[in-house]
Amino acid sequence: MQQHILEIKNLSKSYGETVALANFSLDLGKGEVLGLLGPNGAGKTTLISILSGTLRDFTGSVTFKGQDLFADRGLKNLIGIVPQEMAFYEDLNATENLLFWGGLYAIPEKELKKRARELLALVELGARAREPVKKFSGGMKRRLNVAIGLIHRPELLLLDEPTVGIDVQAKMSILDIIRNVGREGTSVVFTTHQLSEVEQTCARIAIMDRGTILAQGTLAELIRIVGEKEVVEVSGEFSAAAFSAIIQQFDGNGMEVLSVTDNQAHLAFADPERIPAMMQHLFQRHLPIADLKIKSPNLEAVFLKMTGRSLRD
């Protein structure tokens, strides 16, 4: 087992009554790209804020390269952060932004300029480097946001929902960048509430909800949690209570109810032969069903199983 660059142990944090993190523990290997998947409100931003030292009053410990992260301010200089917000100056251009943020790290000017050019090429903004950032599209801004986090060659990059609010193409480009950064040996933790992103990008995936890790591993390992089951997604104009009442009367022969919400439910079948009977059962009881999808086992099913609710934008 490789040495861990980051070890988070039993991190807990509450805002009054709201528990944002509950005994959250996570390890990250050197050079590893970890996707932290969790729905809105799961506690992802809270975790990043604690790691960046801008949140107090938590319990638990964080070691970075074997040392207490909060004991030595200097350690933080080895970490790069990409906040959920566009944390840069819109009235400056991309180069000026990179030079400013890099300037805070006392990087020699010549080296800083070289690094800025390098990063602009990496995030494909070289041609637009002299334009005020406020003229950029959402995707370009997100890319700049990532580039700034990398200006001081951090050993660990933390990204908080780096793909929020941009189109599919721009997302692909950000995920590409993250993969590239990982290949160059930087460890990466990035949070998202989108399944497809972690599926495509990360060697290791952690699923979190309500402030704690529910499952982690490679994609294949996680899918094994659900097993070789077919997943059926039922949608229609029904309430969660009505669906639950009806499905309880059905003998599914190893059928598992993954999640039930108003208008949508997920069921896993070890025995796919039972699916038509289940449909008949629902129709006979006049459950208004609009759509029914059969899916092979995937991360979504794992997520549904772990959290009991589905994940949406």
Next chain:
Amino acid sequence: MSRTTLIVRNDLRRRLRAPMATILFLVIPLAMTGVIGMVFNPGADNRTQLPPIRLLVVDNDKDLAAKFLLGAFDQKELKDMFQVTLTDTATGEALMRKGKASAMLVIPEHFSDDLADQKPTALEVVKNPSEEFLPGVAEEFAATMAVGFSALAQVFADELKVIKSVRNLSLEAVTIADMTPFLEMARAKIIALRSYLSPLLLTVSSSTTTRPGREARASGFNIFSYIFPGMLIMFLLFTIEPSLREIQNERADGKTRRMMFSPLSGLELVTARIFSGWLLGMAVCLLAMGAGTLIFGIDWVSYPLQLALVAAACLCCAALFAMLNAFFRNKNQAGAFASPIILVFSAFGGSLLPLEQLPAGMRWVGRFTINNWFITGCREIMDGRLPIAALLVLTVSGLFFAAVAMAVLPRRLSAG
């Protein structure tokens, strides 16, 4: 380059990148001063044309000198300035009580004789307390007249002797040396009103001892120098405030989180922000003052003292807003409170209405505003005095605000 310098440079660069707001805050006070000044001053020159001063004159002398003095009010310039009503003591006092006049000038009994005898005599000015500015002009005028008459009495001592001998009155010896300190003190006022008095005092200015250097200044009351400092400090507050509000904006958009991740400390950031607000304020203020001189002919009198006052005022403004932003919860609060605070400061501190015209209660409250101290200090410098109180109050409270900001803000910044 230190991190503080980097932040300051970045702040200033960004303000220059979008200069419209700053330029407006530079132009608006000039424009407003111009407009307000014009209302009082439709002519082309800088000499004020205040609303006519309603002056009651009680002539208890009814002799030569009194006639001479009353005649002065008939001259063209003085006719525009004073609206003179001749009256007696009782009626005059009644009118004053009703607030029907700005001031009452009482020419004492035996005024002409006493002058001729070179005996001390006094013109009495009763001022209307509800109008503080116009009566002041009347008092100034009376003082000048008194000086003029005293000077005349000496310059024309020989002629007066003749008059005296004609009247068979005994002559008492009064030496010029007795009068000199008085004359010297009042010289500036004579020169100030020379053009009004020149027909009377043609030979006076040359006969009094001259103190060099003061003549240039005493070229008359400039309405614009009276209005402009108040406007300037109000818009200085508007100019400096956004530099400090940036602290809240950056907290909201994740920049602070990113900064706190770097080697930059909260204290460095707060220091840098106060400094950049101060620097920007200084630049805008000095530009505006230069423009004031070019456009309105304002004479700031002592540049080193004004520079010190501006530096103290800008420090106080920047530090005040740094401190306020240490207690505002977020950028919405900062945005909601900034302008009202500036406007209240300006209303109570003499930027919107001249200090003299504020009710006593408001003036008292006004002492807790930066505006009041800047305006007072500025006037003191223009009057050739040292604005010690203003400099002290602005600097000390500026340092105090800065200390509070530096104690409270860094902790709040690193807490997100």
